Amino acid sequence: MCPAEQIPSTPSAQVLFASAAAAAGPAHVEVPVAYDALLLAGFGGPEGQDDVIPFLRNVTRGRGIPDERLEEVAHHYRHFGGVSPINDHNRALKAALEDELARRDIRLPVYWGNRNWAPYLDEAVQDAASAGHTTLLAIATSAYSSFSSCRQYREDFARVLIDTGLGETVTIDKVRQFFDHPGFVAPFAAGVLEAVSAFLDDGVPADGIRVLFSTHSVPMQDAERSGPRDVDWGEEGAYAAQHRAVGEVIMADVTAERADAGSIAWDLVYQSRSGPPSQPWLEPDICDVIETLPEQGVQAVVIVPLGFVSDHMEVMWDLDTEAIEAAETAGLRAVRTPTPGVDPAYVSGLIDLVVERLDGTPASERPHRTDLGPWFDVCRPACCENVRAGFKPAASGIAP
Template sequence: MSTHELAPSAIDASTSHGVPVRTGTGVDHVSAPYDALLLASFGGPEGQDDVIPFLRNVTRGRGIPDERLEEVSTHYRALGGVSPINQQNRALKAALEAELAARGIDLPVLWGNRNWAPYTTDVLRSAHAEGRRVVLGLATSAYSSYSGCRQYREDFGIALAELATDGVDDLRIDKLRHYFNLEGFLAPVLDGVIAGVRRLLADGVAAEDIVVMYSTHSVPDTMGDASGPEDTRVPGSGGWYVAQHQAANDWVHSRVEAEFGLRLASQFVFQSRSGNPRQPWLEPDINDAIEAAAEAGCKGVVCVPIGFVSDHVEVIWDLDTEAAETAAELGLAFVRTPTAGTDPRFVSALVDLVEERLGRRGPVETVTSFPATPDVCGVACCVGAKLRPTVAGADSAADCRS
């Protein structure tokens, strides 16, 4: 697998929310005769018997005993041991196939997971046996971070290294750039926020008593600060991870306020933290934010999972269950808005990116203050607390739910 890195001087620097960003790709888009599109995701159990084996996969190398894994399995157990993410990926795969066919693009869509079947290595082995040689990777994560981007590159590298031991040394994988700043991703989010605010207003909650909370997965402070290329880092800023989310939040919220012709309170919040409690993670936690909002006189919360592509466990449990319960206990009205999922606008935007890489169209327009990220990652991009090689078996610092 290619591990080329973009030199810092190759593109102009700017700033977004105090963090340097790049104002153009600065390099020609990578173009190759791709013969498959790989939808790459986290994976999840398909039944109660799968839960502990799945969690062993997620935590492999950490030495966590099964007794501890049982303690953290309750969210899956409450859902019958089935993670919604697998069916959501099947639906997204089918939607991508239909959109590609509608545009006359003969590109099969594969689906491979990091932690459960179908595993990425197995999928790529089958693809190679079918004659596929140059694959385009699409991760189910919209933003820059170690667990949201670089680890997928590592997954690809690990798979290629394993296949190489079997004599498969002519397979290549390129990864699509981030899509947090595409209108097709954000427009469904915007529609959901407008509907959520409208619902609270119809229920008698005054506009000045509503707060819109834009939520994403918390990560360790060190991972946030290290998101983005090395030359863009600002300690304590949350890096590209925070800046990209804030830019997406701003784009959506400004249009919500324009829709209603009034000012609405908003807050960027985090959820689903896990790991060592002594390690600082991005805050505030959404439950703490809801409590603070209630103390300040808020009467209604519109919860927006803008950091997520689909309604998987972090959304269903951490928001629909825990955050909703926190709001109910405090007497606050609570509305959770949908994720982009398989909205036709989102699927269309993803296929636009595919066409961009196929050379069938020019660069896909971005809509936020944070511009398009390069096709090729910058120097030491999204390495986390310490530099990790692109081909390495590193576990995720994010939660083990998906």
């Protein structure tokens, strides 16, 4: 049974800034909606050395973190000339989405805005409204459920509509979280298969290979509250459950192609934690795990950036730099597999999610690779609470 089938209906639901079809709070919107435009919502990143600290101030706004502590993170960006790859990746993704829309003869413009750096979401929504596009469908560049990967985007949608005064005229719905959509899973499975096959064909035994599925760590309190509160996800919440479910699917796909890969072990690991040592975050850290692998007889490690849609700074620094160095120090062969980026399967899958909402596709007909899907179109009450900040107004979900 998928989570949507376990959640009771909410007839008196309040969904802020929603289209008429989503306003009542159905788990899945199964009637067609005539959207005017798409809103591609990104995280944002600096594009020069002078941008780094102002960008990090935006990311940590409201937390009172002094610049000297921000500089500890800034050196990751400064190592790459102060430029995050994320904006260029989103420019490429926007162009790829526009090409796929044109190929299918779907006439929807794509507006792109970021949460933390230019071009900002505020500008994108104002540009859309100025062009007469007021019924928007958002695609956030994050596949999983947690405060930082879903609700924070929804809160920013609401903030933008409130701050710009457009809340009376503009609505913003959001496509479902796509962690188990075939278009998202396929590029990862292909990358793992290629890496595993290369090691096997080079004489590394299956029990000498370890696959590490890596994702961004989050505070345990946020993890516990990720996903709908009416489902028991365990102490690590829906966030970890979704990653583990996708990891299982990918390894099953690999074994289906390579029977000799059946005994390859895998782990879900975490990276990029940034909180104080006193605050529990999801563990284990990828570098700590890599350090233990030689004593387990592991000779080669496949590092899979499962929590990322493109080569973010966290991929380039925490995986390509720190994790690879940890593997070299441990005497392990290592390879990092690709992120989806603008892989045709991924791009096509995102437009499939759009078509679901344009057509009102029944949930029973929506593709998903795990038993957790298809995920919700309208987030459920109290989904992905941020304990530190509490509930703020959020679009695309039932209040609070």
